Amino acid sequence: MGTETRLDDLDEPAFSGLAERHRRELHVHCYRMLGSFEDAEDTVQETFLRAWRRRETFEGRSTFRAWLYRIATNACLDLLAKKRPEPASGGEVRWLQPYPDRLLDELPAGDADEPETVAVARETIELAYVVAVQHLAPRPRAALILRDVLGWPAKDVAELLGDSVNSVNSALQRARAGMREHLPAQRQDWTGGADDAGARDLVRRYTEASVATDIDGLAALLREDVRCSMPPTPGLHVGRAAVVKDWVESGFGEMTHLRAVPTSVNRQPAVAYYHRRQGEGVYLPLTIDVLRVTGGAVAEIVTFHADRFASLGLPESVPA
Structure with missing residues (x-):
């Protein structure tokens, strides 16, 4: 927007047109802050x-x-104060929701020095990062x-938060220490994005074993320290x-009639499962597993319920 244009000279449609250009990157920013796709939409x-x-x-x-980023950040802080006065604990986030790659693909490419070009990097959108x-x-x-993530100068962050630069730097050091505590120890060696050939083969074998409800076959694909959760259902299995x-x-081993x-x-490989009950003519949404792969094995499984299928752009049913 040129400096010659004043916002208060714009009518609402013109203003909305300017703002809408930034919707997807603001949504991703709010998602990182909140961990919930739906809360990010509202924010x-x-x-x-x-x-x-x-x-x-x-x-x-x-x-x-x-x-706009300043306003969005404050809106997130207001929502957190109202809805989640305490941060997550115990390694699980019960309000966690997935973010579809098809919408991440809408982010503007930008120049190399554009903050969101750096922010869209896989490590800041993967579920383990969002959970931490x-x-x-x-x-x-x-x-x-x-x-x-966004690369703002400390003085700009201090102005937004109403703190001194020293306070912001102190908070940043505490936050970095907290991230080290909650991120997987092997994070620097992560492999197995959705575009990784080795991961694709592993996901294929994981999918085949899942559809066959072959628990022994699945177990052979897991790391010894694998983590598994199913938000919003409580419980973290390590x-x-x-x-x-x-x-x-x-x-699970007794289930039949599954499709995947x-x-x-x-930015992680995932498998959506559909189930056909006796007498039904189609397979209906069941769950979706989002996988993190490390060293050729499944290091983490986050399972989401069928209510997430629509936001992920998945089919409502699969023909029998």
Whole structure:
């Protein structure tokens, strides 16, 4: 937007046109802050509403885009104070929701120095990163994302948070320490994105074993320290024995009539499962497994319920 254009000179359709260009990257930013796809949707809408109502406060000292990020961050902090006064604990995030790769592909490519070009990197959108962020208190969380993900200068973060630069730097150090505590130890050696050939073969074998409900075959594909969760259902299972025990006790090995559709979520390989009950003519959504692969084995499985299929753009049913 040129400096000659004042926001308060624009009518609502023109203003909305400017703001909409940044919807997807703002949504991803709010998702990192909140961990919930739906809460991020609501917060982006609140951001645009606040921006329209306060358009006369835009003085052009920063870009319109940076101004929107400021509003979005504050909207996230307000929601966290109201809805989640305490951060996540215990390694699981019950409000966690997946983010479809097809929508991540909508992010603008930008130039090499554009913050979101760096922010869209796989490591800041994978579920393990989002989960770790949710264990931070809201303001250190904001400082971490603005500084380390978006690349904002400390003075700009301090202005947004109403703190001193020293306070922001202190919060950032605490946040980085918290991330090291909650991120997987092997994070620097992560392999197995959705576009990795070795991961594709592993996911194929995992899918075949799952459709066959072959628990022994699945167990052979898991790391010894595998982690498994199913938000919003409580419970984090750590270790191959604990995960297999949960599968056995849940009756998974006795299931029949499964179909699978490969997909990708949060820049990770994923498998959507459909189930056909006796007498039904189609396979209906069951669950979706999002996988993290390390060293040629499955290191983490995050399973989401059927209510996530629509937002992920998955079919409503699969023909029998």
